[in-house]
Amino acid sequence: MSSIVTYIGLSLVLFAIGAVGVCIRRNAIVVFMCIEMMLNAVNLAFVAFSKLQGNLDGQVAVFFVMVIAAAESAIGLAVIISVFRSLVSVETSDAAQLKW
Amino acid sequence: MTFMGFVFSAIALAAALGVVFNRNPLYSAFSLIVQLLAMAGLYSVLGAHFLAVTQVVVYAGAIMVLVLFVLMLLNLKSESGRKLGIVKPLVALGVGFSVVATVFPAVVAQFKDISLMTLQENLWKSEGGVKAIGQEIYGRYIVQFELSSLVLLIGIVGAIMLSKRKRIVIGPREGGLGGKQ
Numbered sequence: 001m002s003s004i005v006t007y008i009g010l011s012l013v014l015f016a017i018g019a020v021g022v023c024i025r026r027n028a029i030v031v032f033m034c035i036e037m038m039l040n041a042v043n044l045a046f047v048a049f050s051k052l053q054g055n056l057d058g059q060v061a062v063f064f065v066m067v068i069a070a071a072e073s074a075i076g077l078a079v080i081i082s083v084f085r086s087l088v089s090v091e092t093s094d095a096a097q098l099k100w
Numbered sequence: 101m102t103f104m105g106f107v108f109s110a111i112a113l114a115a116a117l118g119v120v121f122n123r124n125p126l127y128s129a130f131s132l133i134v135q136l137l138a139m140a141g142l143y144s145v146l147g148a149h150f151l152a153v154t155q156v157v158v159y160a161g162a163i164m165v166l167v168l169f170v171l172m173l174l175n176l177k178s179e180s181g182r183k184l185g186i187v188k189p190l191v192a193l194g195v196g197f198s199v200v201a202t203v204f205p206a207v208v209a210q211f212k213d214i215s216l217m218t219l220q221e222n223l224w225k226s227e228g229g230v231k232a233i234g235q236e237i238y239g240r241y242i243v244q245f246e247l248s249s250l251v252l253l254i255g256i257v258g259a260i261m262l263s264k265r266k267r268i269v270i271g272p273r274e275g276g277l278g279g280k281q
Binding site for chain 2: 003004005006007008009010012013014016017018019020021023024025027029030032033034036037040043044047048050051056057059060062063064066067068069070071072073074075077078079080081082084085090
């Protein structure tokens with residue numbers, strides 16, 4: 001039992017570190033990488049629960065998360081490039097046109 | 101948790117902190133590669149061998165190559181000129197770990213009534229080899245698998261549309277229906 005709980009705790013800490021990175025970093029690419037890290041933390045929790053339950057449903061869920069993350073990274077980086085083309089910057093504080 | 105589990109956990113935690121607190125985005129990217137490889141090691145420790153290989157190929161290979169390629173194309177400078185301050189990261193870390201300290205006991209409390217015996221029995225039952233995962237994906241999850249290929253197709257089309265340099269005119273052009281009067 002302690003084994004699974006340790007993995008869940010590690011997953012929580014990694015998710016919190018990723019969320020902190022999303023909050024305090026201003027570079028859009030670093031924010032993107034922190035989002036990938038949060039996805040990975042959730043994947044670790046999925047694998048640990050799959051181990052706990054003794055079936056493969058969690059691992060299949062991780063597989064689909066990886067597929068979505070691949071599509072998301074392609075689109076996200078394309079968005080970052082097109083923002084860089086119009087603003088000549090990838091700082092999140094510079095893209096504030098919609099800010100009221 | 102085995103010895104290798106502790107080793108990979110320590111590497112993953114250190115590399116995750118490196119991603120957040122490096123000033124240079126390039127060093128953050130390399131830290132993230134180390135973190136993803138450590139996560140692949142953790143999957144392998146947990147018996148998910150197929151996911152470990154997929155993690156190395158898809159995440160540490162394809163996605164991180166894409167990120168490094170974009171970093172190289174944009175030619176970003178390090179943020180060393182801009183001071184982040186010491187208060188903001190400390191406040192953010194405090195908030196993050198208070199979230200962990202709130203959620204973790206609630207998660208642990210869920211495992212109280214499960215006896216240690218069934219867990220030990222289950223512990224090595226789920227072998228995440230290629231054959232077992234393939235039987236799951238092509239059996240019960242076949243519809244979701246086909247839909248994920250559709251998601252990838254839409255992702256490809258969207259990435260091409262977004263990164264095209266020429267603007268695409270939507271709607272009636274000159275000489276079309278809107279131009280006649």
